[in-house]
Amino acid sequence: xxxxxxxxxxxxxxxxxxxxxxxxxxxxxxxxxxxxxxxxxxxxxxxxxxxxxxxxxxxxxxxxxxxxxxxxxxxxxxxxxxxxxxxxxxxxxxxxxxxxxxxxxxxxxxxxxxxxxxxxxxxxxxxxxxxxxxxxxxxxxxxxxxxxxxxxxxxxxxxxxxxxxxxxxxxxxxxxxxxxxxxxxxxxxxxxxxxxxxxxxxxxxxxxxxxxxxxxxxxxxxxxxxxxxxxxxxxxxxxxxxxxxxxxxxxxxxxxxxxxxxxxxxxxxxxxxxxxxxxxxxxxxxxxxxxxxxxxxxxxxxxxxxxxxxxxxxxxxxxxxxxxxxxxxxxxxxxxxxxxxxxxxxxxxxxxxxxxxxxxxxxxxxxxxxxxxxxxxxxxxxxxxxxxxxxxxxxxxxxxxxxxxxxxxxxxxxxxxxxxxxxxxxxxxxxxxxxxxxxxxxxxxxxxxxxxxxxxxxxxxxxxxxxxxxxxxxxxxxxx
Amino acid sequence: xxxxxxxxxxxxxxxxxxxxxxxxxxxxxxxxxxxxxxxxxxxxxxxxxxxxxxxxxxxxxxxxxxxxxxxxxxxxxxxxxxxxxxxxxxxxxxxxxxxxxxxxxxxxxxxxxxxxxxxxxxxxxxxxxxxxxxxxxxxxxxxxxxxxxxxxxxxxxxxxxxxxxxxxxxxxxxxxxxxxxxxxxxxxxxxxxxxxxxxxxxxxxxxxxxxxxxxxxxxxxxxxxxxxxxxxxxxxxxxxxxxxxxxxxxxxxxxxxxxxxxxxxxxxxxxxxxxxxxxxxxxxxxxxxxxxxxxxxxxxxxxxxxxxxxxxxxxxxxxxxxxxxxxxxxxxxxxxxxxxxxxxxxxxxxxxxxxxxxxxxxxxxxxxxxxxxxxxxxxxxxxxxxxxxxxxxxxxxxxxxxxxxxxxxxxxxxxxxxxxxxxxxxxxxxxxxxxxxxxxxxxxxxxxxxxxxxxxxxxxxxxxxxxxxxxxxxxxxxxx
Numbered sequence: 001x002x003x004x005x006x007x008x009x010x011x012x013x014x015x016x017x018x019x020x021x022x023x024x025x026x027x028x029x030x031x032x033x034x035x036x037x038x039x040x041x042x043x044x045x046x047x048x049x050x051x052x053x054x055x056x057x058x059x060x061x062x063x064x065x066x067x068x069x070x071x072x073x074x075x076x077x078x079x080x081x082x083x084x085x086x087x088x089x090x091x092x093x094x095x096x097x098x099x100x101x102x103x104x105x106x107x108x109x110x111x112x113x114x115x116x117x118x119x120x121x122x123x124x125x126x127x128x129x130x131x132x133x134x135x136x137x138x139x140x141x142x143x144x145x146x147x148x149x150x151x152x153x154x155x156x157x158x159x160x161x162x163x164x165x166x167x168x169x170x171x172x173x174x175x176x177x178x179x180x181x182x183x184x185x186x187x188x189x190x191x192x193x194x195x196x197x198x199x200x201x202x203x204x205x206x207x208x209x210x211x212x213x214x215x216x217x218x219x220x221x222x223x224x225x226x227x228x229x230x231x232x233x234x235x236x237x238x239x240x241x242x243x244x245x246x247x248x249x250x251x252x253x254x255x256x257x258x259x260x261x262x263x264x265x266x267x268x269x270x271x272x273x274x275x276x277x278x279x280x281x282x283x284x285x286x287x288x289x290x291x292x293x294x295x296x297x298x299x300x301x302x303x304x305x306x307x308x309x310x311x312x313x314x315x316x317x318x319x320x321x322x323x324x325x326x327x328x329x330x331x332x333x334x335x336x337x338x339x340x341x342x343x344x345x346x347x348x349x350x351x352x353x354x355x356x357x358x359x360x361x362x363x364x365x366x367x368x369x370x371x372x373x374x375x376x377x378x379x380x381x382x383x384x385x386x387x388x389x390x391x392x393x394x395x396x397x398x399x400x401x402x403x404x405x406x407x408x409x410x411x412x413x414x415x416x417x418x419x420x421x422x423x424x425x426x427x428x429x430x431x432x433x434x435x436x437x438x439x440x441x442x443x444x445x446x447x448x449x450x451x452x453x454x455x456x457x458x459x460x461x462x463x464x465x466x467x468x469x470x471x472x473x474x475x476x477x478x479x480x
Numbered sequence: 481x482x483x484x485x486x487x488x489x490x491x492x493x494x495x496x497x498x499x500x501x502x503x504x505x506x507x508x509x510x511x512x513x514x515x516x517x518x519x520x521x522x523x524x525x526x527x528x529x530x531x532x533x534x535x536x537x538x539x540x541x542x543x544x545x546x547x548x549x550x551x552x553x554x555x556x557x558x559x560x561x562x563x564x565x566x567x568x569x570x571x572x573x574x575x576x577x578x579x580x581x582x583x584x585x586x587x588x589x590x591x592x593x594x595x596x597x598x599x600x601x602x603x604x605x606x607x608x609x610x611x612x613x614x615x616x617x618x619x620x621x622x623x624x625x626x627x628x629x630x631x632x633x634x635x636x637x638x639x640x641x642x643x644x645x646x647x648x649x650x651x652x653x654x655x656x657x658x659x660x661x662x663x664x665x666x667x668x669x670x671x672x673x674x675x676x677x678x679x680x681x682x683x684x685x686x687x688x689x690x691x692x693x694x695x696x697x698x699x700x701x702x703x704x705x706x707x708x709x710x711x712x713x714x715x716x717x718x719x720x721x722x723x724x725x726x727x728x729x730x731x732x733x734x735x736x737x738x739x740x741x742x743x744x745x746x747x748x749x750x751x752x753x754x755x756x757x758x759x760x761x762x763x764x765x766x767x768x769x770x771x772x773x774x775x776x777x778x779x780x781x782x783x784x785x786x787x788x789x790x791x792x793x794x795x796x797x798x799x800x801x802x803x804x805x806x807x808x809x810x811x812x813x814x815x816x817x818x819x820x821x822x823x824x825x826x827x828x829x830x831x832x833x834x835x836x837x838x839x840x841x842x843x844x845x846x847x848x849x850x851x852x853x854x855x856x857x858x859x860x861x862x863x864x865x866x867x868x869x870x871x872x873x874x875x876x877x878x879x880x881x882x883x884x885x886x887x888x889x890x891x892x893x894x895x896x897x898x899x900x901x902x903x904x905x906x907x908x909x910x911x912x913x914x915x916x917x918x919x920x921x922x923x924x925x926x927x928x929x930x931x932x933x934x935x936x937x938x939x940x941x942x943x944x945x946x947x948x949x950x951x952x953x954x955x956x957x958x959x960x
Contacts, residue, residue: 012924047859047919056919061859164918301914312924313917320911320933334912341916350916379527379541409889412922415896415915422913423903431800432814433902434781435895436821436830437793439527439536444492444792444894453800 003030005326006093006108007075008083009254010036011043013293013322014114014317015065018075020323027034027074030326033106034075035095037082040138041067046312048141049165052148059138079408085170086111086260088286103128110288112322113257113278114268117250117294117310124220124248125160131229132221134246135169147243153177155242158232160218162189164342166247167201170210171344173245181211183218183232183241192340193403194356196370196388197349200405211237250310252295262286269297274332276322290326292318292333299335302353302400302421303362304373309336337421338401341411348411352418353401365394369454373447375409377439386410390417390427390451397426397459402448409441416448427456485806486573486588487555488563488736490516491523492795493773493802494594495545498555500803507554510806513586515575517562520618521547526792527643528621532628534654539618552597566740590768592752592802593723593737593758597730597774597790604700605640605726611709612701614726615649627723633657635722637644638712640698643667644822646727647681650690655726661691661719663698663712670829672820673883674836676850677869680885684827686731693719696846701736730790732775742766747788749777754812756802770806772798772813779815782833782880782901783842789816817901818881821891828891832898833881834871835905845874853927855889857919866890870907870931871896877906882928889921896928907936 005021007014018032034041042065050056070077072364078095079320084103085094092107095411119134135220157173159166160368162184173180182189182205188198189205189212202212216236221244224230232239252269265271272278277285293315300307317333324331339352359366368391374383384407391400402417404410420430430452437444445453485501487494498512505922516523530536550557558575564583565574572587599614613624628635637653638648642664653660662669662685668678669685669692682692696716701724703709712719732749734742743761745751750771752758757765773795780787797813804811819832839846850869854863864887871880882897884890900910910932917924925933 044857044859044919044924046917046924047857050860050919055861056859172484193665311917313915316924317912334909337914339914339916341918341921343918352914352916355563362674377524377527379524379536380530381535409892412889412916413892413895414915414924415893416899418914418916419896419899419903419905422909425899425903429814429902432797433895434817434832434898435793436817436819436832436892436898437526437791438821438823439524439530440823441821441828444524444526446895478634 002028003109004107005030005032005110005112006106007032007034007112007114008093009116009293010034010038010041010077010079011045011114011116011293012312013319014112015042015070016316016319017112017114017290017322017326018070019073020320020324022073022075024279024324024329032075032394034077035081035083036077036079037098038137038139039079041065041070041077043138044312045136048135048138049168049172051141052135052144052169053175055175059142062138082287083256084112086256088260088262088289091288096178097100105388108288110290110326113289113291113295113317114293114315115253115256115295116291118248118253119250120248121246122248123217125219125244129221129229129462130227131242132244132246135165136250144245151242154179156181156240157243157245158183158239158241159245159247160184161247161249162214162234163191163247163249164340165249167205168342169247170205174208174210174429178243181213181241183213183216183234183236183239185215185217189214192351192355193349193405194389197387197403197405200387201344201347201349204344208345222280245374250294252308252310254295257291257295265297265306265308267297267306269308270295272296274299274334275330276318277326290322292322299328300334301335301337304357305362307336307338309338311340334422339414339418341414343411346408347405348408349405350411350414351401351403352414353399353421355401355403356391359391359400364400366391366400367394367455367459368392369451369458370446371451371454373443373450375407376441377443384408384410386447388447388451390455392455392459394459397428397456399425399427399430399452402451413446413448427452427459431456483589484587485510485512485590485592486586487512487514487592487594488523488573489594489596489773490514490518490557490559491594491596491773492792493799494592495522496549496796496799497592497594497748497770497772497802497806498550498929500800501806502555504804504807504809510863514550514557515561515563516557516559518617518619519559519573519579521545521550521557523618524792525616526950528615528618529648529652531621532649533617533655534623541622542618563736564616566736568742568769571768582920588768590770590806593769593775594795594799595733595736595775597632598733599726599730600728601726601803602619602698602728604698605724609701609709610707611722612724612726615645616730624725631722632660633748636661636720637723637725638663638719638721639725639727640664640712641727641729642694643671643727643729644820645729647685647824648822649725649727650685654688654690658723661693661721661728663693663696663714663719665697667694667696672831672835673885674869675830677867677883677885680867681824681827681829684824688825691906727798730774732774732788732790737771737775743856745777745786747777747786749788750775752776754779754814755805755810756813770802772802776816781815783838785842787816787818789818789895791820811903814902819894819898821894823891826888827885828888829885830891830894831881832894833879833901835881835883836871837898839871841882846871846880847874847935847939849931849938851927851931851934853923853930855887856921857923860919864888864890868927868931870935872907872935872939874939877908877936879905879907879910879932882931893926893928907932907939911936
């Protein structure tokens with residue numbers, strides 16, 4: 001008997017699930033229908049800032065798989081079609097063709113909810129205000145580029161929000177030659193990192209010519225007599241603006257699920273088990289219901305708690321897990337460790353695990369060390385600086401988190417800590433990892449190991465307490 | 481009572497041990513004497529090819545810590561002094577001042593053997609032949625540079641040996657403008673990697689203008705009427721040469737230990753326990769005797785067997801372990817996983833764990849996959865290619881090894897596999913590692929994960945069998 005799989009949302013999680021299921025079960029076994037509100041499928045939202053900044057020439061380059069490619073694999077894909085109602089008992093969804101307004105019900109055997117996220121808009125930025133842009137989808141990017149095309153090169157941009165998307169868009173606008181102001185609430189940009197590393201990012205942004213306004217909450221949009229944006233007013237004052245870009249993060253798009261009576265986690269995301277089956281109010285999987293991507297809450301392997309980490313890399317893995325399970329091959333998503341990476345011009349930025357604030361919130365007793373080293377051997381040409389901060393649990397020395405800010409070649413080293421976190425390594429174990437060394441690639445003690453060594457030396461844990469540092473340590477953090 | 485620590489060998493392992501012990505115990509507690517045959521301490525031998533190639537301006541830049549710096553920390557350092565005899569029962573060593581020939585006995589409480597390694601010289605290259613250079617120490621590097629300075633820029637260089645040092649020196653000589661021929665025994669250069677990846681390295685070397693002669697064993701040095709080198713004769717023919725550089729690897733320098741009756745491992749290295757205490761003929765630690773660096777055999781965590789892996793990174797860790805133990809803080813070296821990295825111009829090269837040959841030799845039943853991907857998102861500018869080969873154990877899916885050849889930013893990713901190997905991860909677990917993703921840094925599926933996914937999909941192991949590939953796979957290896 002042919003089963004009917006319905007996918008709600010045509011981006012990473014949804015279409016990965018569909019593709020993976022299709023690989024394992026042909027059209028005779030599995031009919032696949034997918035609904036997508038927009039006009040594109042399977043594209044890299046993470047690439048939009050680089051398109052806006054001109055490093056990527058066209059939106060089409062961001063599309064990993066077109067609607068036609070999905071259809072060619074036997075997926076009945078409906079674009080510009082929104083799913084407006086979910087009936088998990090009768091196992092059906094109602095959809096609306098956004099062009100014609102026509103509605104219909106579709107029965108399913110298996111349903112994948114991959115409705116993604118939507119940008120956070122504070123009250124002062126709600127509704128359609130010309131010159132105010134959230135940048136989340138390809139049409140959002142196109143709208144921003146249209147606006148930029150209509151503005152003179154001297155037009156002043158205010159970016160509100162100092163997280164990844166805010167920093168990336170600030171760079172993109174700067175790259176296009178606009179004067180840029182970054183207004184953000186926390187003491188330093190990039191609150192995913194502790195302030196001592198955020199300070200390095202602020203310095204890099206300031207040196208590049210961005211006016212960084214930390215500790216400021218945007219409150220009001222000021223418009224001229226012609227109705228156009230002329231400034232943003234924040235708790236720090238007025239910031240002249242011809243263009244306002246919102247970089248305040250996203251939240252799960254779960255109205256459909258909520259209306260269907262499905263419980264949501266503390267971050268507002270759908271709850272699932274590790275096979276990505278949606279959990280109902282009774283805590284049990286709802287038959288035939290799966291979810292993944294930016295609309296779900298995930299398990300954080302370090303804190304042991306639920307977390308909301310909307311990233312394409314997780315969405316793809318969720319899709320793989322869902323599709324594998326649907327295809328008859330059991331698979332489980334083990335959770336995340338909180339890895340993230342970005343770049344401001346030549347300054348690379350990465351984090352994984354827990355930062356100080358998160359470790360404290362998780363009730364952990366932690367210690368930390370921050371070290372400075374170089375990306376490769378100091379004597380090898382162009383040895384750029386690299387700052388590494390490491391957090392570990394007191395008592396056992398379990399690695400809790402790592403943060404990196406540095407020159408070219410520094411940030412992707414966060415992956416060493418990401419794997420160490422997943423494996424539950426202690427800092428004493430981390431010190432002795434057999435990391436690659438040659439002068440063009442690393443100092444003989446990799447900076448990650450230097451940080452581990454500093455904490456391990458202080459703790460004397462795990463039978464590998466090893467004192468001293470191979471590089472100048474800068475300070476020692478303690479739980480407040 | 482003051483203890484007397486004597487160190488034999490003034491480079492990474494020996495002086496790290498001395499420094500670490502000194503950090504924990506002052507001169508009143510611990511007297512430290514060190515003997516070094518040469519005139520330098522604590523320098524980066526790995527940096528010599530970059531000095532020869534002109535990327536590093538002077539030998540002094542390669543010195544991490546000078547004799548004066550060691551002496552300032554209360555280490556009684558004797559340069560140009562060779563230890564010629566070891567009496568582990570009476571706990572004393574005999575040393576000879578190489579300048580005066582004067583000999584003396586020195587008693588010790590603790591002795592660190594850090595005598596390093598010596599270049600392998602085949603019978604045809606033994607003795608001092610002008611124009612034939614092994615490059616292992618700073619004076620070796622200086623001698624080669626002197627020779628190069630005396631030769632015209634058109635002088636032809638033949639490098640014998642296709643391992644790390646051979647490839648690095650070939651690049652250095654090419655960079656100086658010399659015509660270079662690389663003669664090596666294996667089917668492809670870099671036998672630490674499987675031939676399908678070695679082929680990419682050969683192609684890169686050939687395209688750069690190096691004449692690569694694979695599968696050839698050098699047999700004879702041909703000299704002109706003036707006594708100067710004029711060619712190397714190999715099993716593949718005659719290779720005209722004004723200069724011959726040996727890159728045939730190194731072997732442990734253990735004559736001193738052997739003469740003292742200490743047993744040596746199958747690779748000719750000293751045997752130690754994980755605290756780096758030298759094991760005697762009875763398999764028990766010899767009282768007061770420690771060893772580390774290039775003169776010891778190490779434990780390979782993947783094969784579970786002894787291995788000889790002479791690298792500065794291990795030598796430094798050995799020194800740290802020895803010094804910690806001597807300082808009263810127990811520490812253990814857990815072994816290596818076989819990580820190595822280098823570069824030929826812009827082509828990055830790395831490996832960890834076991835390759836096909838090594839996995840077969842270890843009696844393991846393995847499978848493999850090779851994939852091609854890009855260093856960062858394909859649509860992001862300058863996305864260089866990257867080839868990844870992964871080996872895993874059949875049955876359980878345990879990761880056995882990884883190899884990488886690719887563009888800038890590719891090779892240091894080997895560290896992900898290095899940690900995964902140490903943690904004993906399966907490929908099914910590796911697939912779900914939370915590696916950093918942003919378009920300038922990685923495709924959404926990191927190439928290492930793509931390789932893991934390909935093998936895991938084929939094996940269906942560990943409850944996370946996940947099929948298909950995120951990138952075009954190129955072939956599938958099977959145990960022959």
